[in-house]
Amino acid sequence: MRTQEFNRQHKAPAILAATHKRMLKVLDKEIESINKLLTKTISEVTEWQRTYEILSSVPGVGDGVTFTLLRELPELGQLSPRKIAVLCGLAPFNRDSGVMKGRRRIKGGRAPIRTVLYMAMLSAIQCNPVMKKFYQILVEQGKHKKAALTACMRKMMTIFNAMVRDNCEWQAN
Template sequence: MYLVGIDIGKLKHSFCLLEKETDEILVEPVFFENSKDGFNALLSSFKHLPQKDILIGTEDTGHYNLALLKFLLDRHYQVALINPVATDLTRKMQGGISKNDKLDTLTICDVLASNQRVKSYRITKVERFDLYEQKQLTREHHNLKEELNQYTNRLQKSIDIVFPEFNSLFKSKYGIVYMNLLKEFGSANAIAHADIRTLRKHFDTGRGKHISLTAEELKEAARNSIGFPSTAEVIQIKHLIARIELIKEQIAEIDKKIEKFSIQNNSPILSIPGISHFSGTSILAELGDIHNYSKPSQIIKYAGVAPLTYESSQFTAQHTAITKKGCKYLRKTLYQIITPVIQYNPVFRKFYLLKIAQGKGHRCAQGHCVRKLMRVIYHLLSTGTQFDPALLQ
């Protein structure tokens, strides 16, 4: 077996070639450009060797390795993606006090050559690139949602300063009239001094529907408001609303594309009540090829939802949290969907109530349901069967 260790950089990478059995370095660590010519130069260094006997390793970090990774996979080379923590630990165990790109290529080869039962790397396949765009879209959805929450929280802070009674006048926040009034006036002081006919124009939802609040009631509430007429807060409100509306448009655009991908995937996990096009696509994209996992516990561990075990001598911790050592996006999706899954599926509902009856807290009971859901997902994906709640009884 021949091992190729590649250390990734922005403008150039470095690599070395080592024979595993003899530990002989066939090609000393050397740099090559992050370009097509550089990639071809890399291949020319070991093109005389049997391709089936070559294992190429690189750290699974950043995005600078994507072009090289696809280049190698398209040519059917076997590529291992290594956890950067494993590389760092290997260097420290060897007593290394220096770190540079060339030395890292040898450390990567050492990780590949390790005989540990649990490997510190995973073999990647071309099929994973089919899910790359889906992963980027679902992660962007998560990121935009977080931004949206941040901006809406800041908006509420500003509203509490300029018109603290404003929210109580509406049955729900962020509707058409709600946002139009904030954009146009921004404070209780501006509404109180606005012409009533101008106010009425902003009560049109554009859908032929009317809200229970009237312009006269709003104006009266504004007159009696304890809000502080801050020019700075009014400007912030208008800017925040513009950002919120833009993010909502971006999320809608992304969700349309995600739904198209989901329909193309036609995954059996969509047959689970409570899993939408977005959540199903997110789970599939984050897990990748299900055949990379040999048992459900592996995807539970990958999601970071496995319970933490702590034992020392005669002590065993009875109450521990989940590990949270895994894919945060997958874990976030799972905890977002577990509530509707419990709500719409009697079997999961019964299991949740059982854990509550056993003295578990709400979040702990949800964790048990998440792990049960992961086992169901693993079965559906590995067998290609549709969800059947009768089989969970």
């Protein structure tokens, strides 16, 4: 809603500028209070607090991704890489029939995780050297940019799973 209001502000007539400013102020306060509530809730549960610290240590991952993963993926750190990819809807499924070879596509899984990871990956390929290099290699090999982004999302989810499983924070090596 905040983004929508911000975009409307730029296209609206000058007479409505004060209305848009008031609305943005209200939305900012609401977002701030929700973030405080989520942070307080996480600090009350020891397991969530450690998982929050682990996930927040990754460059390109903010509170939105961390809060979503804590809420939507309680199995994080307990499943195999393949199962976690399927659960998040990031595993490619083939569409073959007989001699016909179809395209591989992702499907199913938990949509909120996929949505939040997509936006996080756009940030991560800019500021996270590991993801940036992986993305560039895939694009240089001829993968479409969205397919490369999806592959990076899957790799990031696998890394998150391993980090939580091993109880260790991000290491660039």
